[in-house]
Amino acid sequence: MIKNYFKIALRNLRRHKAYALINVLGLALGITCAILIFTLVKYHLSFDTFHSKADRIYRVTTELHQEEITYDHSVPQPLGKAIRDDHTFAEKVGRVCSFDDRLIAIPSSNDNLIFQEEIAYVEPEFFDIFDFPLLQGDKNTALAEPNTAIITEKLAKKYFGNQDPVDQTIRIDNKWDYRITGILRDLPVNTDRRQEIYVSYSNLKDQWEWLASDESWSALSGSMHCFVLLKPNVEAAHVDKIFPELSEKYYNERDAKIFRFKLQHISDIHFNPDLGGYVAKKNLWVLSLIGFFLIITACANFINLATAQALGRSKEIGVRKVLGGHRKQLFWQFMAETALITILALILAFTLAQLALPSVNQLFHTQLQINLFQDVYLLAFLPVLLLVVVLLSGAYPSLILAGFKPVVALRGKITQKNVGGFSLRKGLVVAQFAISQLLIIGAIVIANQLRYSSQADLGFQKDAIVMFPVPERDKSKISTLNSEVSGLAGVEKVAFCSDAPASQGWASVTVQFDSRTENENFDISVKAGDDRYVPMFGLQVIAGRNLSPSDTVREFLLNETAIAKFGVHSPEDVLGKKMRIGLNNSEGVVVGVVKDFHNKSFHETIDPICITSSNGWYRNFAVKINPASLQPTLTAIEKSWKEVFPDRVFEYHFLDEQIARFYELDNMILRLVQVFAGIAIIIGCLGLYGLISFMAAQKTKEIGVRKVLGANTFSVVWLFGREFTSLLLVAFVIAAPLAWWVMNRWLENFIYKIDIGADVFMMSIAITFMIALIAVGYKSIKAALANPVGSLRSE
Structure with missing residues (x-):
């Protein structure tokens, strides 16, 4: 019996190739994402679980x-x-x-x-x-x-x-x-x-x-x-x-x-970002939820097409019932068709997942592998996924098809109402595109925030500045490197420092201000730099003066946040005050105040900062290079560097790239959301294309009559377009407030952030309409341009 079910199912799929292809592609895309997400989540959840204790x-x-x-x-x-x-x-x-x-x-x-x-x-x-x-x-x-x-x-x-x-x-x-x-x-x-x-x-x-x-x-x-x-x-x-x-x-x-x-x-x-963890568990659950939504979208697409095709199979069902077919047999026949399509989709999805795996590993800096027969968890996951997809996709259409009354079916009297009505498919299309628009809005908001983070004024200059790690603190070698590089063509400025104004590594130490006998109830971040540090990075001195040349801690510059923390109201009031910091109880005098600059990412507030000089703390050599001669200058610097440090590895990094790494995880999230939004849209558009094809076949005679009575091409195209315009608008109304809430929660991770304006939602609906128009336009125009004589003779 089961063999017969699958034989008939295969025959039907060969007869309806376009229907089968659309469903296989839609389900394959959803299952591919599910496999990759499962593999990624399993990988992270396995961290350090292999220790016996x-x-x-x-x-x-x-x-x-x-x-x-x-x-x-x-x-x-x-x-x-x-x-x-x-x-x-x-x-x-x-x-x-x-x-x-x-x-x-x-x-x-x-x-x-x-x-x-x-x-x-x-x-x-x-x-x-x-x-x-x-x-x-x-x-x-x-x-x-x-x-x-x-x-x-x-x-x-x-x-x-x-x-x-x-x-x-x-x-x-x-x-x-x-x-x-x-x-x-x-x-x-x-x-x-x-x-x-x-x-x-x-x-x-x-x-x-x-x-x-x-x-x-x-x-x-x-x-x-x-x-x-x-x-x-x-x-x-x-x-x-x-x-x-x-x-x-x-x-x-x-x-x-x-x-x-x-x-x-x-x-x-591994999962606690507050304590240096790589990824928060909530991100993994959000990722899993997105994978589930994509599966739901693919299944909704299948249900949509299956119920739409039901009208064309009504006489087949009527004949089967007259010849003695029971409802239960017909149900399992249609479930066999669903299972066959899902198995084909799973095979394709597994292939696509293998092809996509190198890109996933590159994006997440992971070493994921998909080994079906070596991974017991994946081996258990795939049959469960297959069963879930078959049940979600096939149960409802199978019940509808198996429930046709034979007399009504043989007379060709089956209507939309008998297959759940067009309202069912409307609801599924709305659900699909609500998910798509939710992802589109998310991608737009994340992209806008990252653009703001990269383009906003950080309070210092970062362009064309290259950081060269200093391998030794030897004073004579540092002096030699300084004199040789300063004289190179293309080098505009140089400075030695512990790190750039914004860096992922910083030193926070205790601080004692003025004549106070105890340390403050906050730590202060220390930036060590020579007297050229301030002009190198374009820091703005708003009171007092820059640091004088010195090999040891003698003077301090403070930022505005620091003087506010000290309870001082005017920058001039801190000038000349003594200060002691926790690094070896180093003591000096405050000689200037610089305007606040962002010393970390926009996720975090600006710290109280002091800048001081000390040769022993210089880990980097900062060089500002003329962009017009970047590569020749780097080559010349490498030559000078190797003369000073011949037994060391030469390396460097651009400051703007270093700052971009602050948002590495956010960029990963953006690319993921973009990919998932694209896949959700593709799945939805496959469904739209299938439904338009079905509508065009159902309305062949109606279109012919309309054209004979004088209807133009636009009015015929609008016959299809108005149906889906209203559905996309309903999907937008559902998705917009949910997306606003979700993305506002995400933006709470940033101290300095954008506002979500109306332009984000307008862009989202415009993108959705444009993509939907491409999906349905060809078939709609083809139906509108068809010769009415041929369609009226089709009876």
Whole structure:
């Protein structure tokens, strides 16, 4: 019986090729999105779930209770030792401190190979907490001695080829040699720990003596993490209640109220943006919801076309019933047709998903794979998806078709009312285009906000400025680089600095202003730069003067937000006041005030900022280049740079590109919404095209009569157009307020944002009408231009 169902179904699909093709394409697009979204969501939900003790692994985080409560995923370096020494709730405590872009050299190589890698100073207990197994070496002793290192098997192959890497030497930053004592299995893609070189924690003092000190309780560096493995049956809430005791023991009374610590479960690390997480879980659920909407849109398209085609199959159904066919048999016959179409769509969708996967990986910086027979979750998801689509798409049309009365069907008296009426298809078209317009409005709003973020006045200049990381703080080398690059043709300005006015990495420290005896109840962001920093970035001095040339901290510039935080009403009133900041208790005099500039993305408020000079803090060499000679100037700078730093990797980045990375996630969302809006529109337009084809066939004689009676082409085209114009307007009325609410919620993520004006909605409805017109125009005009003599003879 089942074989017969599918044989007849295949025969019908061959007879109605256009109907089958439209449905297969529509469903395939929706299912493709569902497969990709499922794969992406599953990938993110799998992060760090492979650790055998994951239920007991926590990261210690910091809450700073100052003027506002702020959150930091890092902790003071001595905290890990204090937890280990003072309390017994942790089975293991592992501290890890990571640094980007460290220079790695291989002393034994004759090729003078150099690499840039991320490294981590780590305690041996780290490998008891996490399941990162060693292929060679003993995890308990590999990093127990100073100047020892563990590297991944990938790096071992990269550095030493087929040689045994154990007991080989790597040199970090051309200063420190480390003996390799273990080889780590290559890291899985679904972990947030991406360092591939781990070195002995006892050597942290070589990299950053101040941070490594057991007295640095006030130091918070984003590179310092502390993980704990709780003992069985120890609750995180209980530990959180113990942490205030640590604060009271190691801080003075005031700071003990500021520094609070909490546990963060490993499962939350990837999904908590407030603590450095990659993506919020709510974004994954929104993504899943969009995928569900696209499936609904594709199914609605199928129902629309199936019920529209029902009139043409009424006599077939009548004959089947007269010959003894039961309603149940007819129902399953039509469900078999739906299943066949869905299976074809699933095969096409799987192919499309494989083709789209490289683009998805590039967009999200992921390493997704679709392996049907190796992924048990995907293997379970696809049959469920197939079943859901078949039921959503086929159940209603099958019930309608199987319910035709044979006498009425054989007489050709089946009308729109018998197949659910045109009102059903109207409702489905409205639902489809409401979803499409919701996505279109979303794409327009996101694009406008990102355009505003990139074009708004940031309070400083960013065009044609190139940032060159300075690998060494050697004063003579910096002076040589400065003199050589300053004299190059095409170089307009130069300055040494810690970072640009807006950057993703910044230092916030305690501050003590004027004659006040205590630190302020807020931290201040420090920008280190020489006397050319202000003119380089076009910062506007509104009171006082610029910094004088100096190698050490002597003078400060403040921004307007800082003086407001100090409670000073006039910029002139802060001039000449003394100020002390937390970096080594550096003291100086305020000599000027600069106009506020955006030091972070538009997601965040402007911080209180001070600018000061200190050679030891300069990490970047900023160069403003004449755009007309950009490439030759960069080549000349590279030559000069390599003369000063011959054993270092030359690299640079444009400041405007660095600032654009603030909105990397927002740009991902924009591209996703644009793609989904396009797919929803395509699916909807396939349905519109199918319905117009059906209407044209049904109204053949009516059109002929109208033309004989003098109707022109436009009036005949309008016969089709007015039906869908009203539907698109109804869809807009439904989508517009919902889109306004959703996008206003999204804009709440920005402190500085656009207003959603009427132009957004007008653009959305115009785009929808234009696309719908293209979809229905050809068939409508063809029907309107048909010879009425032929249509009137068709009876």
